[in-house]
Amino acid sequence: MEKIKVGITHGDINGVGYEIIFKTFQDEEMFDLCTPIVYGSPKVATYHRKSLNIQTNFVVRNSVEEAEDRCLNIVNCFGENEIKVDFGIATEEAGKAAFIALNQAMQDLNQGKIDVLVTAPLTNNTIRGKESIFPGHSTYIEKKLGNSNKALVMLMSQELRVALATTNIPVNKISETITSDLLTEKLETLNETLKRDFCIDGPRIAVLSLNPDFETNTNQDSEENKIIIPTIQELFNNKKVRCFGPYSADSFFENKGYTHFDAVLAMYHDQGLAPFKAISMDEGVKYTAGLPVIRTAPAHGTEYEIAGQGDASEYSIRQAIFEAIDIFRFRNNYDQAHAHPLKRQYYEKRDDSDKLKLDQVTENEEL
Numbered sequence: 505m506e507k508i509k510v511g512i513t514h515g516d517i518n519g520v521g522y523e524i525i526f527k528t529f530q531d532e533e534m535f536d537l538c539t540p541i542v543y544g545s546p547k548v549a550t551y552h553r554k555s556l557n558i559q560t561n562f563v564v565r566n567s568v569e570e571a572e573d574r575c576l577n578i579v580n581c582f583g584e585n586e587i588k589v590d591f592g593i594a595t596e597e598a599g600k601a602a603f604i605a606l607n608q609a610m611q612d613l614n615q616g617k618i619d620v621l622v623t624a625p626l627t628n629n630t631i632r633g634k635e636s637i638f639p640g641h642s643t644y645i646e647k648k649l650g651n652s653n654k655a656l657v658m659l660m661s662q663e664l665r666v667a668l669a670t671t672n673i674p675v676n677k678i679s680e681t682i683t684s685d686l687l688t689e690k691l692e693t694l695n696e697t698l699k700r701d702f703c704i705d706g707p708r709i710a711v712l713s714l715n716p717d718f719e720t721n722t723n724q725d726s727e728e729n730k731i732i733i734p735t736i737q738e739l740f741n742n743k744k745v746r747c748f749g750p751y752s753a754d755s756f757f758e759n760k761g762y763t764h765f766d767a768v769l770a771m772y773h774d775q776g777l778a779p780f781k782a783i784s785m786d787e788g789v790k791y792t793a794g795l796p797v798i799r800t801a802p803a804h805g806t807e808y809e810i811a812g813q814g815d816a817s818e819y820s821i822r823q824a825i826f827e828a829i830d831i832f833r834f835r836n837n838y839d840q841a842h843a844h845p846l847k848r849q850y851y852e853k854r855d856d857s858d859k860l861k862l863d864q865v866t867e868n869e870e871l
Contacts, residue, residue, distance in 0.1 A: 507539045507573060508619045508829050511609045514544030515624025518590050518598045519806030520816035522552035525576075525624065526560040527818035528825070535574045538829055541565075541618060542578045543605040548587050549578055555591075556814045568617045581605045591812030599630025603638070613797050614649050620798040620828040622821065625806045640672065641801065642792040649797050656693045656794040658767075659777065659803055660827065661784030665767040666776040667694050667793070678772045682714060682727055687735045690769060695745045697793040698766050700838045701831045707766040710756065711736055711749035714771045718752060753779070786817065789824045791831070798831050800824040 515521035525542060528534060542549070546564045553560065562576040571577040587601050606623065613621050623641050631638035638644065646655035658667045669690050670681050691709060698707035714727045724730075732750045739745035751761060753770070757779040762768050770776025780788060781803070788803030802820035810816055 507537070508832055509568075509571070509617070510538045510540050510825055510828060511568075511613060511618035511621045512540060512542045512825075513602070513605045513609050513621070513623045513626075514542060514548070515602055515605075516594075516598050516626045516630070516806045517545070517548050517552075517587060517601050518593050518595060519625055519627075519808060519811050521624030521626075521806075522549055523556055523558070523811075523814065523816045524802065524818040524821045526553060526556070526558045527816075528822045529576045530558070530560050534822075534825070538825065539571060539573050540576055540825075541568055541571045542576065543581055543609040543612075544578055545582045545585075545587055545601065545605075546578050546580055547582075548589060548601070551589055552812075555812055558814075568612050579608070581608050592808040594627045594630050594806075594808070596630055596632070599627060599632070599638075602626040603631045606641075606644075610645065610648060620800070620832050622824050622828055623799060623801045624821065625802065625804065627806055641790075641799065642671070645792055645797065645799055646795060650795050653795050654689060654693065655792050656690060656697065658694075658697070658791040658793050659780045659784075660789050660791060661780075661787045661823075664762050664780060664784055665698075666780045667767060667769050668773060668776050669769055669771050671773055673772075675772070679714065679727060682731060682771060684731050684735045684738075687711075687732065687769075688739065691735070691739055691745055691747050692743070693794040694767055694769060695747075701793065701798075701835050702766075703834045703838070704766050706746060708764070709745070709747040710751055710761065710765040710768045711747055712753045712756065712768065712770050712775060713750035716752060716754065718750065757783075786819055787823050788820060789827050791827065798828055798835070800828040800831075 512525060529540060549562060560576060562578045565571055565577050565579045568579055581604050588597055609621055612618050628638045628640055642655045642657050656667055657671050658665060667690065669687060670678055673681060694709060695707060698704045711732065713732065718726060718728045728750050736747050736749060739747055753775050756762065768776070785803060790801040790803055792799040802824050804820055807816055
């Protein structure tokens with residue numbers, strides 16, 4: 505069976521990207537699981553390897569088509585151009601290098617030349633376009649490869665999966681952003697993701713409240729009473745989405761309520777990420793769910809404070825690779841199983857005595 509081709513972007517060259525990639529593939533058993541293809545600069549990779557005294561070997565490729573099994577392939581995205589490395593410093597040059605590698609990897613992902621994408625951390629504000637800074641991996645991939653699908657930002661570990669209803673927006677904008685349509689979209693996407701990408705039958709989803717201690721709040725105009733509770737009821741009763749809540753975030757995490765659910769939907773960035781990082785940061789993985797393509801990443805950032813010192817842990821990016829491989833397999837199995845469903849042969853009908861009968865449906869009858 506052909507191994508899964510995992511594309512890996514080098515991220516911010518002034519951060520820990522190359523360090524955690526090299527440490528991951530010091531373990532030769534990783535090559536039993538996948539064919540790794542790093543999008544980056546061989547010169548920068550060599551500089552990092554020497555600076556960190558890491559012995560991981562790699563092979564330079566001019567394109568993804570040249571990648572071979574059982575070795576760490578690095579696709580040269582920069583030709584003979586020199587790129588300056590300044591460990592621990594956010595620079596425009598590093599941002600440009602991260603963006604070039606990401607775009608080439610996304611192009612190959614879109615064309616099916618790699619199966620999944622794992623992105624090393626970068627710094628958004630070092631990547632500047634004509635009008636604004638880089639919006640983040642999930643938003644950018646949604647725009648370029650989403651095919652009108654909406655991305656759902658998730659963080660996951662062995663203990664906990666947290667999805668975000670809203671992401672990087674100001675706190676004073678959160679309330680007006682939380683609508684029934686938004687929550688319906690996020691919960692339906694999360695429900696489908698758990699079934700398709702994680703092979704969970706009948707997933708259970710916990711929904712957090714927006715306001716603290718809302719159970720004791722008698723305000724009928726609160727977001728919980730006007731939006732969140734009716735949306736949960738509609739999805740549960742009419743769309744077969746097993747969502748429950750809303751739960752106050754502090755007591756929910758304090759009492760480990762998440763252990764009773766397959767995933768949690770948080771209303772805003774810090775509500776979900778703060779407890780997740782406290783519980784699962786070392787093994788945490790980011791996942792851009794809801795899109796035709798598969799992208800994961802380590803939960804941590806560029807870690808400028810330890811860049812170039814050899815102290816970065818590779819555990820999170822290794823988990824990101826494992827998760828990407830598992831999701832790819834689960835999704836393929838799910839799609840194959842649902843590609844040609846059996847046609848319905850019977851329908852329920854009650855006679856005058858109210859006894860249930862099964863009448864066979866002919867080709868010309870309507871269900």
